[in-house]
Amino acid sequence: MTLSLSVAFLKAGWHADIVDQSLVGFEDGMRASGVDLNLTVVDVPGAFELPLQAKRAAATGRFDAVVAAALVVDGGIYRHEFVAQAVVDGLMRVQLETDVPVFSVSLTPHHFQETDEHVAFFSAHFVKKGMEAAKAVRDIAELNPIAR
Numbered sequence: 001m002t003l004s005l006s007v008a009f010l011k012a013g014w015h016a017d018i019v020d021q022s023l024v025g026f027e028d029g030m031r032a033s034g035v036d037l038n039l040t041v042v043d044v045p046g047a048f049e050l051p052l053q054a055k056r057a058a059a060t061g062r063f064d065a066v067v068a069a070a071l072v073v074d075g076g077i078y079r080h081e082f083v084a085q086a087v088v089d090g091l092m093r094v095q096l097e098t099d100v101p102v103f104s105v106s107l108t109p110h111h112f113q114e115t116d117e118h119v120a121f122f123s124a125h126f127v128k129k130g131m132e133a134a135k136a137v138r139d140i141a142e143l144n145p146i147a148r
Contacts, residue, residue, distance in 0.1 A: 003034075004035070004036040004037075005036070005064045006038040006040075006062055007066070008042060009026060011042070011044070011069040019069050022127070023041065023069070025127035025129065025133075026134045027130075028131060033134065033135075033138055042057070047070035048083055051089075054094045054102050065100065065101045065137045065141070066102045067103045067133050067137065068087075068091055068106060069129075070105075071122065072106065072107070101141075
């Protein structure tokens with residue numbers, strides 16, 4: 001029997017060229033596992049907007065899972081740490097309040113610079129993280145089919 005899942009994939013617009021690679025990895029991972037995927041992709045301005053949009057997606061009752069992706073970088077001030085913590089905390093609250101699993105593909109590297117080397121490294125890393133999110137979504141869906 002083929003697993004059929006409806007997933008909302010939210011991705012932040014900051015560093016979209018890198019963050020978008022998580023969607024590539026997620027779709028590849030789902031396709032490779034044979035999941036019948038109904039995917040809704042939502043672009044949001046930045047990482048800070050992810051929890052609210054995750055909550056709105058979960059509240060529709062249309063999705064088996066929500067995946068949120070962002071790259072929060074150190075711009076030379078401490079704000080990135082607060083943003084990253086707020087995003088992760090917010091996403092956790094969403095899944096606990098809505099009973100819809102929420103997965104984070106949100107990374108906060110210590111030293112990111114927009115060099116070709118860093119862009120290439122993090123782009124490849126986001127593909128890998130997207131594939132890991134696909135596996136986690138499948139695993140949770142299979143773990144508790146009664147809740148679906």
